[in-house]
Amino acid sequence: MAVATLANLEKTFGRRVLFDKLSLTVYDGDRIGLIGDNGTGKTSLFKALVGGLVPDAGTVSLARGTRIGYLEQDPVFDPANNVIDEAELAFAELHRLSHRMRDIEHEMAHLTGDALDKALTNYQNVTHDFELAGGYAWRHRLEATLLGVGLETPTWEQNVTTLSGGQRSRLALAKVLIAEPDLLLLDEPTNHLDLAAIEWVENYLLRYKGAVLLISHDRFLLDRLSTRIAWLHACKLDSFNGNYTAYLDQRELIELSQQRAYESQQADIEKQQEFIRRFGAGQRSKEARGRKTRLERFLKSDSVVQQVENQNRIRLNLDTDQRSGDQVLQVRELGKAYDGRALWTDLRFSLGRGDRVGIIGPNGSGKTTLLEVLLGGREADAGEIKWGASLNIGYYDQKLGNLKPNNKVMEEVREGTKRSCSDQELRDVLAMMLFRGADADKPVHQLSGGERARVRMCQLLLDRPNVLVLDEPTNHLDIASREALEAALDTFTGTLLCVSHDRYFLDRVVARMFVLSPPGMEDFSGNYSQWQAKQREVAEARAAAAEAARRPPPKPSQKRAPQPQMKSQAKLRKENPYKRPFGSIATSELEKEIARAERALSECQSRFNDPAVLRDAGRARELQGEQQDLAGRLKKLEEEYYLRDE
Secondary structure, three states, X not given: OEEEEEEEEEEXXXXXXEEEEEEEEEEOOOEEEEEOOOOOOHHHHHHHHHOOOOOOEEEEEEOOOOOEEEEOOOOOOOOOOEHHHHHHHHHHHHHHHHHXXXXXXXXXXXXXHHHHHHHHHHHHHHHHHHHHOOHHHHHHHHHHHHHHOXXXXXXXXXXXHHOOHHHHHHHHHHHHHHHOOOEEEEEOOOOOOOHHHHHHHHHHHHHOOOEEEEEOOOHHHHXXXXXXXXXXXXXXXXEEEOOHHHHHHHHHHHHHHHHHHHHHHHHHHHHHHHHHHHHOOOOOHHHHHHHHHHHHHHHOOOOOOOOOOOOOOOOOOOOOOOOOOOEEEEEEEEEEEEOOXXXXXXXXXXXXXXXXXXXXXXXXXXXXXXXXXXXXXXXOOEEEEEEOOOOOEEEEOOOOOOOOOOOEHHHHHHHOOOOOOOHHHHHHHHHHOOOOHHHHHOEHHHOOHHHHHHHHHHHXXXXXXXXXXXXXXXXXXXXXXXHHHHHHXXXXXXXXXEEOOOHHHHHHHOOEEEEEEOOEEEEEEOOHHHHHHHHHHHHHHHHHHHHHHHOOOOOOOOOOOOOHHHHHHHHHOOOOHHHOOOOOOOHHHHHHHHHHHHHHXXXXXXXXXXXXXXXXXXXXXXXXXXXXXXXXXXXXXXXXHHHHHO
């Protein structure tokens, strides 16, 4: 059933066309990822759905009774409330039903006959609505959601006016999730969340029964969550079934087909133009004039195939001027505390030329502080930091606080670079980062977050560092810009050390992880998905060990005791070997079959470590089914073996 429909939406702001006959249908149970470059109108589309933006033409319709929950990027709270009071506002309807139930209970104490029967029916209906809305479990749901998004118990009594920007975003997200509307509109729901909170939100939305439409640049989330991708570009929406990876595959095929059609059409146009040039005068001039008229009419029509061009894409080339030494960084016994709490103690690690390291950890674990200590921006409490020789270090600060607001873009880039550059070199780099023409003369204070990030990237390009230290480099960047950055880092030959919550980025660019968990750090060889797979293995091993510890110890025996379930099942078929699946196989062959089954099961389990499998829910389910089939076969083979050994 369709819960929301946008049909032929049109919207302009002055000369700028935002929507041009844009259409979208959201069905119950959909989880749609809304993507597009910054400034294409994704947030405006949400506002049209909730009535905050009136289109010039077209219709916005919702199914009768549809409740919408809208997570905005700049939430507004009642300044008189603390966190828990503000969160409880999400239960306004439940509170209303609770009060109505009490009112009916008081009325029934004074009623008799038909009036009492009518009141009882009304009470049953209200009670049913109350239970559907969450009933008496609302408090547990409220607390679980606040904790899930990363708002710990000590913050619950804190006034909302004292919250940081990240805490405000988490509270707004919690309120929307608690309300459980029919349609969730989430605008960058994972902003300001650490990895644990992001994964909690993902799991929550995977279980969510309503429809979800989310704007996100988090490709890992889009891969895991989306059942459909809606791409907003050229003032319209194109819809692709599947997750983000499926969208990329489909879009690549479409663009390849479009490019071939364009080339074929251009060849035909060129052929017609050549004919017109050759026979414009002479015996075939009349035919040439006819062809010219038809060609001009065709070129003005809507039938002309457009070339696939990526004009508004960042193009990065992170060249380095010099080769660094083999030893880039040595850290020994490093320690740092903040507000009396140890962030990390006795850190020991080294970086060599070409190392690519990602740093992750919960909010407050000291990720940015570690970068600042390494670069000398903060003092360590203990330990030694030794940088190598021939280093040119480029640092990207996520706060972008060093930019001077009154400078023009070109002035800021010139002042922020270490090298002396000509105007032409500056303009070439600015053009690569989409600052063309008058954009290069815009004051910094007028720039968006994404534009400010691109200014800093310009400075890094001009500096040509051989060591890159990046603090959340994908913040403020749209998906296309993130992909351009990843492509540039793929060819970067220097050393990379970066803090990031972008799991897709971490999988693409790093080969080693520093996982901060105060007061220690895990140095892991691999990317994010490989580390996550290891965590699952550890958790499963611990669960298995705990389960084994709860079982009574087996009785001493010379032989390996069969499992009770195996023994009982085998006993049922003991009388007639031909009723057993492997009863006719020789014992030596049976042993070989068991060995082959064990190897196949081990190989199947190892494929769960492949990041591509983890990101593809369909492949993961197929692999899980294969694992279950192999485990079942091995179990039956072992049953037969134990039966013969009795």
